[in-house]
Amino acid sequence: MQTGSISIDAQNIMPVIKRWLYSDKDIFLREIVSNAVDAITKLKMVGGAPDDEELRVVVTLDKKNKEIRVWDNGIGMTSEEVDQYINQVAFSSAEEFLKNYTGEDPAGIIGHFGLGFYSAFMASDRVSIDSLSYQEGAVPVRWTSEDGITFEMGEGTRFERGTTITMCLNDEEKEFLEGHVVESVLNKYCGYMSVPIYFEDIEGIKEQIKAEKKRKKEAEKEAKKEKAEGAEQTEAVDLQDDEEPAFVPGPVLINEVNPLWLKAPRDCTDEEYKETYRKLFNTWEDPLFWIHLNVDYPFVLKGILYFPRIKRDFSGQDGQVKLFNRQVFVADNIKEVIPEFLLVLKGVLDCPDLPLNVSRSFLQNDGYVRRLSQHIVKKVADKLNSLFTTERETYQKYWDDIHPFIKYGGISDRKFYDAVKDSLLLKTTKNEYYTLDEYKSRNAGKTEKKVYYTTDTARQAASVAPFEEKGIDVAVMDTLIDVNFMSFLEYAGGADVQFMRVDADVKGLQDDSEEGKDLDLETVQNRVREVLDMPDLTVLLEALSDKDTPAMLTEDEQLRRYKDMSRIYGEAAGAFPERYTLVLNRANKSIQSIAAMEAGEKQQLLIKQVFDLARLSSRPLEGDELKAFMKRSNQLIDLLAQ
Incomplete structure (x- = not known):
């Protein structure tokens, strides 16, 4: 010894x-x-x-x-x-x-x-x-x-x-x-x-054996009971405490020695991809689609990246990319290897040449890791472009689920944006999908390089309707990432467009009508400001194409975006001033009548009601605003009923 x-x-x-x-x-x-x-x-x-x-x-x-x-x-x-x-x-x-x-x-x-x-x-x-x-x-x-x-x-x-x-x-x-x-x-x-x-x-095996013995004894007891009651004889096993049951559990196989990602894509079926996804991530859901990475040069990389349904708010997204080295699990979501924006995806990457006995700071500056990361981004972009080009209808079906990821990726990685920019889609209020170039072509001569959009199709329906009546497509931009993405396209993405919410601008809705042109803007403006007690409110008289709409309330696009971003990042939106423009439709009969009225209670009620109706087209009234609106509405009903 x-x-x-x-x-x-x-x-x-x-x-x-x-x-x-x-x-x-x-x-x-x-x-x-x-x-x-x-x-x-x-x-x-x-x-x-x-x-x-x-x-x-x-x-x-x-x-x-x-x-x-x-x-x-x-x-x-x-x-x-x-x-x-x-x-x-x-x-x-x-x-x-x-x-x-x-x-x-x-x-x-x-x-x-x-x-x-x-x-x-x-x-x-x-x-x-x-x-x-x-x-x-x-x-x-x-x-x-x-x-x-x-x-x-x-x-x-x-x-x-x-x-x-x-x-x-x-x-x-x-x-x-x-x-x-x-x-x-x-x-x-x-x-x-x-x-x-x-x-x-x-110990677990012993417990299983005990459970099997108990089951056998219960079966024997039930059989004797049935026999005693004259039922058809049921075969029973007389198992003694020291006997082994017919079924003896043994060692359980833990692993899969030939995982799907090590196989050639041509040898894998759709069901195998889905089954691997469900097993890897312990879920009953199927992925939307996937990318099978099978690279042997200039480095070895095997893996599968799955596209799950991306949460609309894009916060707390529980993506998971498992990193392996020669089939040995290393870690989840290594940001130094996998770009952060890809971590909303799910999948597995097996990198046999990845340096392991190193710190994260080393990986950040490692040339091999950088090339590996860039290659993964390229493969994701290639897959998206391929779907767009060869399976446009399928791609459009996926768009609602994947667009937050694609937009976030475009903002995060300029190379990724440049690779997929021609495959970016705008969804309209009519559930149609167009690229930016297609949108500009369809609305040429109507929008002056503007993309009109809504952030809430239900609440902003009244503001959307006039654009649709004029044949202008209205895009739906209703996720958190859209606020940043629109600014990115305008200032960094080279899109040569300006995004404008439907309640931010009326230029696309103006009409050449002469009706109400004799109304005095200064008189109307002063009276409205006085009644509403809003001395800084901008009031305009414009002829709108929809004569049934008495007024629209618009807010400066950039100021509203700043407030939206402040709310997203948990900052106080109240730090920004309220800067609205009340556009009165001089072609509307009600506005013409209100402007011609003598100052009094009835005119005050109508001016306040027009203002609240304009506000309602873009946001709900709450608290005291709603109480005042309801009380005023009842007063107007009483006046009309007299």
Whole structure:
């Protein structure tokens, strides 16, 4: 029996690693299982296994003995290799791991890879290795350590090729003695590793056996009852407490060794893509569509990006892009690899050449990562353009669900915008879809390079109607991102248009009518300001094409957008002045009559009513405004009824 100390520094390193990785202590299972998978991969490379043997990893939870065992039938180790790889190389890796990251924020390290075998001591009081090398005549070896500092090593008893790592869990990590916890960790990190991985919960199996026995006894009892009642005899099984049931549960396969994203797109069906999506993200919903990434040059990248239905408000969007390295899960939503605007999507990316033992700050400046990120953006743009060009109707059906993402991407990444700008659509109030160029062409001569839009088709219906009657298309811009996106198109996107809400401008609704042209603007203006007690209100007399509309209330487009953006970002919209323009329709008979009336109560009621009706066309009245409007409406009804 050989005894010894791994290194004079070990007693300082292990406690620090435990503290440093406290929030990610579950990685010890990933590291140990990954080592087992590597052992099987090495065996395949040397051709040391029979063709008919299933090479596999089995993770066993023994709650009674507080143990987790990771068993493999891989290449195994001799005592010399244990001394080299465990006492020297593995410890050196742990030492290097700590040296590299001391001073870094633990959350800033990608995946916490590289700790390897010594991660077992994060959760264990004692760790043992039982191994038998594939080499002919090899002698089994057993290695044991209770602290990761001192060890004992001697001849073991394992009789089959491979290695078993046994971890006796400490009292602080009792959660890992629960079957559902261990299974969840294995699914998280090992669900797509390249070698079959099985999970065996000894206590869980016993519980299943008990449940099966109980079911059998209940069936027997029911059968006897039916027989006693003269019913047709039902076959029953007389199962004793010490008998095993016909069904004995065993280890459960955890992973899928050949995930869909590693296959060629031509070999995948739509149903397989959907099933993979549902499994990856534990959902019953189907994605809208997807992009299968299968790149071998200038870098290796495999993956699938799914387009889910994007939330309209675009806040709190729970997208999730899982990053893998050679089928080993690394992390979710690494912004240094995947552009932030793509994180509203869902999917998986497997990047075997991605540097792992690095900080996030390193990734931000890494040329490989930058090219990888740009390539992903290009592939997303290519997919959108392809759908627009070859499946326009399908693309339009998707538009309501994906346009917030595309607009956000355009604002965030100029290259992405330049790539997809010709595939951007405007949805109109008539549920028609046009590109910006198509909109300008359809409305040429009517809008003077303006795009008229509504943010609420129901509340602004009265303001929309006159534009539709004149044959002007009104775009629907009703999501939070639209406020920023319109400004982006006007000032940075080179669109050569101005967006104007339907209640911000009446130029497109003016008429050449001479009616009411004799009304004196100054007299009307002064009287309206006096009645409304709004001395700074701008009042105009214009002939509108819709003679039935007495007035429209407009608000400066840019000022209103500033207020909208302030509300979006949680700032006080009240910091901006109220700056409205009341446009009285001189071609309307009611306005002509009100202007000709003598000053008095009736004229006051009508002026206030016209103003509130104009306000109602763009927003609801609330509180005291609504009370006053209702009271005034009743007064006017009384006047008309007299």
